[in-house]
Amino acid sequence: MTTATLPLKIGPVEIRNRVFLAPMSGVSDLPFRRRAWEAGAGLVVSEMVASAELCNHHSESRKRMERGDLQTHVVQLAGREAHWMGEAAKIAEAEGADIVDINMGCPAKKVTGGYSGSALMRDLDHALTLIEATVQAVKVPVTLKMRLGWDHNSINAPELARRAVEAGVQMITVHGRTRCQFYTGHADWDAIRAVREVISVPLVANGDVGSAADVQEIMQRSGADAVMIGRAAYGQPWLAGQIADALRGDVNKAAPANLSDYVLAHYHGMLEHYGEKTGVRHARKHLGWYMERHTADVPDTVKKALMTSGNAQEVSTILADIFSGVAPVSGNKSLKDAA
Numbered sequence: 034m035t036t037a038t039l040p041l042k043i044g045p046v047e048i049r050n051r052v053f054l055a056p057m058s059g060v061s062d063l064p065f066r067r068r069a070w071e072a073g074a075g076l077v078v079s080e081m082v083a084s085a086e087l088c089n090h091h092s093e094s095r096k097r098m099e100r101g102d103l104q105t106h107v108v109q110l111a112g113r114e115a116h117w118m119g120e121a122a123k124i125a126e127a128e129g130a131d132i133v134d135i136n137m138g139c140p141a142k143k144v145t146g147g148y149s150g151s152a153l154m155r156d157l158d159h160a161l162t163l164i165e166a167t168v169q170a171v172k173v174p175v176t177l178k179m180r181l182g183w184d185h186n187s188i189n190a191p192e193l194a195r196r197a198v199e200a201g202v203q204m205i206t207v208h209g210r211t212r213c214q215f216y217t218g219h220a221d222w223d224a225i226r227a228v229r230e231v232i233s234v235p236l237v238a239n240g241d242v243g244s245a246a247d248v249q250e251i252m253q254r255s256g257a258d259a260v261m262i263g264r265a266a267y268g269q270p271w272l273a274g275q276i277a278d279a280l281r282g283d284v285n286k287a288a289p290a291n292l293s294d295y296v297l298a299h300y301h302g303m304l305e306h307y308g309e310k311t312g313v314r315h316a317r318k319h320l321g322w323y324m325e326r327h328t329a330d331v332p333d334t335v336k337k338a339l340m341t342s343g344n345a346q347e348v349s350t351i352l353a354d355i356f357s358g359v360a361p362v363s364g365n366k367s368l369k370d371a372a
């Protein structure tokens with residue numbers, strides 16, 4: 034038993050344990066979050082939703098923030114203008130968000146080029162206008178996810194976290210890399226502690242966590258209250274729940290007993306969520322990750338058929354073939370983006 038298995042409160046929201054699934058654009062859609070939640074993740078967070086697009090009725094933005102039957106729903110917003118952040122937060126709250134999270138960590142040029150995501154860490158006064166607008170717009174708790182800073186010469190996560198909490202933010206997540214590192218090197222778990230020292234609201238540590246031992250170590254080194262897991266969950270959406278089980282000393286109930294049924298259910302969940310045409314394409318990266326993680330000897334011709342077929346029935350048949358009798362492998366490595 035470690036603190037990672039204890040419940041946590043964010044405002045009025047009860048969080049059942051402290052091992053969370055990270056928001057991942059193009060990955061943590063509703064079908065994936067549902068899998069992670071059912072396996073016992075303490076919290077799951079939507080893909081980032083662009084605030085201006087959401088306000089301008091983009092159907093894709095709505096889809097990214099669907100709640101489905103999730104018990105606790107966190108919608109992450111990205112943006113660069115206070116007005117749109119406030120308006121988008123109101124929409125998210127009206128659509129059932131229990132928590133609104135703000136993204137100040139995304140390093141993608143498409144996002145930072147628009148002065149949102151981690152680019153906001155270069156101008157904290159401006160970042161604060163977005164935070165204040167979001168906090169003032171909604172009654173639900175607002176949380177914030179960030180990196181350590183823009184680069185190693187500008188580590189300002191502690192200052193941003195302190196100012197955000199003063200403005201009313203109720204939980205801070207820190208990915209232990211700078212924006213300029215993108216995903217290179219190793220996340221600096223010790224550096225997150227500087228944020229711990231200036232805030233008393235829950236702190237979530239993130240970056241390169243893939244096992245129960247990692248969870249214990251990052252919490253100990255950073256002083257964080259909880260942990261967020263991203264890429265290590267590729268091909269094993271149950272990972273956060275499995276780690277929470279392990280830390281509780283429970284028999285592992287999170288990993289699927291039958292991988293073939295599990296992958297097929299995830300696949301059909303994606304087809305239902307996106308519609309068949311988009312779903313077939315969107316599912317490919319997940320199917321690639323399942324294969325990479327759990328199978329060793331799938332012939333290239335079969336892989337190719339799986340990754341190129343536009344026929345959902347054909348793909349289902351191949352999947353049943355590949356995964357029947359295969360036992361899930363618990364791995365702690367972060368797989369590369371297949372997309």
Ligand SMILES: Cc1cc2nc3c(=O)[nH]c(=O)nc-3n(C[C@H](O)[C@H](O)[C@H](O)COP(=O)(O)O)c2cc1C
Pocket residue numbers: 055056057058059060079080081109136137138139178208239240241242261262263264265367370
């Ligand atoms: C494909 C991908 C998409 C991501 N999308 C988001 C996002 O929408 N919002 C966000 O705050 N972070 C996003 N991240 C960052 C992750 O939440 C996390 O901070 C990062 O991957 C480090 O954690 P990890 O080492 O456990 O993967 C994304 C990361 C990846 C790999």
